[in-house]
Amino acid sequence: MTSDVSDRVSPSPDFPAVSGAPGDEVLLGARLVGSRRPGRWVSAGVLLVVAAMVVHTLFTNRRFQWPVVRSFFFEDSIVRGLELTIWLTAAVVATGYVLGTGLAAARLSSNPILRSVSFFFVWLVRSVPMLVQLLFWYELASLYPHLSVGLPFGPAFASFSTAHLFGGVLAAYVALSLDVAAFSAEIIRGGILSVPAGQVAAAQALGLGRWRTFRRIVVPQAMPAIVPASGNLLIGMLKATSIVSVIAVPDLLYSAQLIYNQDFQIVPLLLVATLWYIVLTTLLSIGQYFLERRFARGSARRGAGFGALFRGNLPLFGTGPAAGPLS
């Protein structure tokens, strides 16, 4: 019988022999029970209590002044500020990505001058705080009172006074666009470098032209690396436009500030701005999700459906999103 065998097998230090151990039939008849993991229940309980407290205080602390928040939510000046925030973000990101694509191409080119200039620009812009850049452009008139178009070191054909040229909005547009250009250049460069060189060699061997190879073979395969980082940059820039309030550009935040500077309802108006930022960010996140799905063609990581993504995170102790295979 089995007990005879277990008596004779020399026990390993990890599995000391147990006298009177149950036999095979007993073990086969036993029910399997998972480990208890009490830590899960404790931490979940603590977090649920904290969440309940947050929700409770949102509704019971009268100093949030939700009726005031509601009355100002669609206020004309707030909506105009919201519009400025939206189109400034759109213009800055669009311009920045056009410049950033050029900078990435320059950095990846075989021309050492182009490579160096691109590297220097990215280095400079990333080294200077965005707020400082913004102030520099706003103060451009004191650095260069006149800008002129003409030959380098030669005669000028036309001249402009910068004091009239660089208002707050233009200064914000230029400063933020250059910032996006530098950061997007690195994102795009990283995406392009993530495409294996063999893909380009195969396209060339088939006789595909350089532009066709870039557009049809490189770009689609670079996008899975570019989109998530770009979503990050776009959302970051949406919120970063709020620094234009320091140079009196009436964006969403500054419009709220203008109101609370008069009636001192600071918290409710900050909440108005906050809620609008949350709404915009949520919309952008949803857009990013669908863009990522679009570019997941042929890859192993085809995202789960949008509903499944949320359902997977909801059940506390159910089967959450499965961990990816170790590869």
Place this chain on the structure above:
Amino acid sequence: MTAAGSALPLVRIRGLSKSFGPRRVLDRVDLDVAAGSVTVLLGASGSGKSTLLRCVNHLERPDAGFVQVAGELIGYRYATGRLHELPARQVARQRSRVGMVFQQFHLFGHLTVLENLIEAPVAVRGRSRASAVEQARALLARVGLSGREDAYPRELSGGQQQRVAIARALAMEPALLLFDEPTSALDPELVGEVLAVIRDLAATGMTMIVVTHEIGFAREVADAAVFLDAGRIVESGPPAQVLDHPRHERARAFLSAVL
């Protein structure tokens, strides 16, 4: 080294040299490949086989020497005592007549099998999509992959991917096919299906240059065998002679190691 009975060789390589930094990977290589023949390039890794192959469609730019395919200089234009490198568009046109199959397949991962096959015929040859699709289906049938049109490359085995890669090269109706170790990345049981496709192509009279370590395949299919060592051709001739009675010491050592 040309197959018997041919007139002008389809591929003429003369004085081809190439260095990567201080390392000389090709050293004044001369080689003729007869139309309709199969030439295998043998040699240890680092002997210059792959570089030689990549020079034939100008994926590598040689330091000296030239390659001609069907009488046309590859990658260069002769004028007043100089060879001027051709603009990218003309190089692309030349490459479109020379098919290439890579060790790592390099199928376009974001495109389906069918899209992989019709991309170049539509973009480069200007074929209609319908006729390109029709041709692609015929080619997939030829490599034994009918019905896998809508699969993505990562859903296929290595052997299937390599057969798709061969079909993709054939879709351009090349005058010459280059194979860069087409079976070296495959599991042993998948090598046979790829070699069978190449064998069938040889039977149709396709001109091919094949870098390979498959000695049995070389002996059976090749019309000519070339052995490279340190960037030089040290042995060339009919496979029976090169493989079974190598005169050069390095060739003897290599062949006794792989056989």
